[in-house]
């Protein structure tokens with residue numbers, strides 16, 4: 089994973105224009121190259137709370153993972169689905185965010201998006217809310233499940249076995265007395 093750059097646009101466009109990839113997204117598939125370019129350039133300077141990475145495998149751009157405040161989102165090119173790449177990228181991304189001091193993560197997922205739900209639940213996320221008709225994409229109203237992960241010493245071990253609990257997590261764990 090590495091910081092995004094403008095040269096990623098053609099490759100990310102192929103992913104973001106794929107209707108199957110965008111089936112559960114809050115926006116329609118990107119209709120043209122310019123849409124992807126504006127979207128990517130609009131976030132190129134994001135650092136800290138808002139942060140994104142381009143995911144590469146053997147030099148090929150295969151996806152993207154990003155956080156906007158506590159909320160994470162990720163996408164993998166359809167030709168690479170089912171190989172554990174999103175799970176691997178999420179673990180690495182969460183480990184990085186935890187090392188930066190983040191202890192709470194959220195994700196918004198369509199209730200029919202089974203791969204995403206399965207992935208997030210394996211990482212320790214739990215469903216905390218269902219928003220019915222949360223947003224509209226084209227003519228379709230979509231429901232959204234809100235999932236949440238609070239990182240403490242216990243959830244951290246399942247998520248990233250090799251990581252030492254950073255100060256923020258130790259402090260939080262001491263606060264709740266577990």
Ligand SMILES: CC(C)(COP(=O)(O)OP(=O)(O)OC[C@H]1O[C@@H](n2cnc3c(N)ncnc32)[C@H](O)[C@@H]1OP(=O)(O)O)[C@@H](O)C(=O)NCCC(=O)NCCS
Pocket residue numbers: 108109110112160161162163164165168169170171172173174175176195196197201202203204206207210
């Ligand atoms: C969700 C997504 C990122 C998963 O990528 P991936 O690299 O295939 O994920 P993984 O290989 O790590 O698998 C994740 C889980 O999904 C399961 N899965 C994969 N394809 C599936 C399918 N068609 N139906 C049900 N489960 C499926 C896997 O079996 C795995 O669960 P398991 O560990 O219980 O076996 C990918 O499908 C995608 O880009 N979807 C469109 C964008 C999206 O929905 N993003 C999430 C919004 S927050």
